[in-house]
Amino acid sequence: MKKTTEIFTSRLPVGEKLTIKRTRFKPKEKKEKKLKRISIVSGIHGDELEGQLVIYSLAKWLNENIDKLNAIVDIYPAVNPLGIDTITRSFPNYDIDLNRAFPGGEDEFLPGQVVHALTEDIKGSDIAIDIHSSNIFLREIPQIRINKLFSKETLPLAKELNCDFIWIHDAVTVLEATFSHTLNSLGTKTLVVEMGVGMRLTKEYSKQLLTGILNLMQKQNMIVTDEKFEVRTPFSSQIGDVFYINAPKSGLFVPSLDHCEIIKKNEKIGEIVSPLSGEVLSELFAPNGGILFTLREYPVVYEGSLLARIFGEKSEKN
Numbered sequence: 001m002k003k004t005t006e007i008f009t010s011r012l013p014v015g016e017k018l019t020i021k022r023t024r025f026k027p028k029e030k031k032e033k034k035l036k037r038i039s040i041v042s043g044i045h046g047d048e049l050e051g052q053l054v055i056y057s058l059a060k061w062l063n064e065n066i067d068k069l070n071a072i073v074d075i076y077p078a079v080n081p082l083g084i085d086t087i088t089r090s091f092p093n094y095d096i097d098l099n100r101a102f103p104g105g106e107d108e109f110l111p112g113q114v115v116h117a118l119t120e121d122i123k124g125s126d127i128a129i130d131i132h133s134s135n136i137f138l139r140e141i142p143q144i145r146i147n148k149l150f151s152k153e154t155l156p157l158a159k160e161l162n163c164d165f166i167w168i169h170d171a172v173t174v175l176e177a178t179f180s181h182t183l184n185s186l187g188t189k190t191l192v193v194e195m196g197v198g199m200r201l202t203k204e205y206s207k208q209l210l211t212g213i214l215n216l217m218q219k220q221n222m223i224v225t226d227e228k229f230e231v232r233t234p235f236s237s238q239i240g241d242v243f244y245i246n247a248p249k250s251g252l253f254v255p256s257l258d259h260c261e262i263i264k265k266n267e268k269i270g271e272i273v274s275p276l277s278g279e280v281l282s283e284l285f286a287p288n289g290g291i292l293f294t295l296r297e298y299p300v301v302y303e304g305s306l307l308a309r310i311f312g313e314k315s316e317k318n
Contacts, residue, residue, distance in 0.1 A: 046083020
């Protein structure tokens with residue numbers, strides 16, 4: 001069974017209306033109270049579209065395999081539809097990052113009302129997955145970002161999602177206003193997936209994450225199928241360090257390596273060049289061996305711009 005519901009609506013100027021929608025898939029002839037529930041969210045940032053393709057692919061699979069469903073699956077493809085329509089990261093007119101406005105409230109300004117409605121609708125789910133892209137400047141391999149506070153509960157789930165890297169980070173104050181921190185605090189095991197690049201779709205990443213979601217659902221007995229979902233073993237920041245490479249000069253960044261390559265210490269990552277003078281302004285080398293999991297996508301850089309991130313073994317750091 002499938003049903004689409006408006007979880008939030010508000011009148012806008014010029015006769016328009018803001019609507020946030022959720023589609024629920026559930027098995028026929030089973031009581032909801034006895035079923036596990038998983039919620040999949042995307043579009044909190046309006047310039048991040050990778051999650052929409054993942055959710056479409058999951059909905060398509062569920063449409064074709066509804067007889068195998070043994071849980072409630074709620075999908076929220078576009079939490080920030082105004083941002084998606086205007087191709088902006090934040091909530092238009094308010095210039096608010098929705099992922100810094102949780103948990104919100106009924107009496108708050110409009111963005112606060114939106115995130116409050118989403119929180120109220122999702123809380124009580126057993127698992128939630130919040131899918132993000134990078135921005136237009138960086139490309140990320142499929143990775144899961146976990147708050148160390150909740151890693152004991154969420155790390156086992158993250159390992160089933162077929163991502164390349166699990167980044168466990170320490171809690172900082174701003175994270176308390178995110179979707180994942182709010183839902184984890186309310187008892188819903190919540191994972192944040194980051195992959196691809198802003199304003200684009202990466203088909204291979206979408207397929208990879210879909211396989212991971214189905215594998216997780218199978219392991220949680222949310223789907224009953226004989227299909228085998230082959231998933232990769234991710235790197236984890238528990239056993240290594242993340243190394244940052246920033247631009248020492250302004251100019252045009254020309255990478256020497258492909259994204260997601262295994263690289264060696266002192267291997268050349270790229271150059272910053274000056275089209276005006278025809279000079280190489282700076283050469284960039286890896287401070288450590290490991291996997292190149294973030295790489296600059298947009299070539300124009302300024303001093304201090306993030307160019308790459310490498311995950312490598314702790315023993316190589318010094």
